[in-house]
Amino acid sequence: MAVIANERHKRDLVLRLKRVEGQLRGIQAMIEQDCDCERVTQQLSAARRALDKAFFQVLACAIQAAPPARGKAQAPAERLSHAAELLARFG
Numbered sequence: 907m908a909v910i911a912n913e914r915h916k917r918d919l920v921l922r923l924k925r926v927e928g929q930l931r932g933i934q935a936m937i938e939q940d941c942d943c944e945r946v947t948q949q950l951s952a953a954r955r956a957l958d959k960a961f962f963q964v965l966a967c968a969i970q971a972a973p974p975a976r977g978k979a980q981a982p983a984e985r986l987s988h989a990a991e992l993l994a995r996f997g
Contacts, residue, residue, distance in 0.1 A: 922963075
């Protein structure tokens with residue numbers, strides 16, 4: 907099973923998620939304060955894009971760290987197949 911081993915990447919990912927958390931709290935406040943729906947949707951879209959970036963960073967980690975089959979180096983087609991499987995399952 908793959909984990910995020912690079913400490914810088916791990917720190918960057920956690921910071922990104924904390925910013926998204928702040929965005930979501932701000933959106934909640936906007937809704938409670940009866941802000942314009944267009945402004946709320948704009949902020950929701952920005953939070954979704956930030957989460958998508960985090961998702962793709964973690965997905966890239968999973969693809970890069972995919973274990974080779976039977977101790978052999980993985981062929982590019984196998985890596986691509988694994989990536990497609992992950993995207994189909996989680997994307």
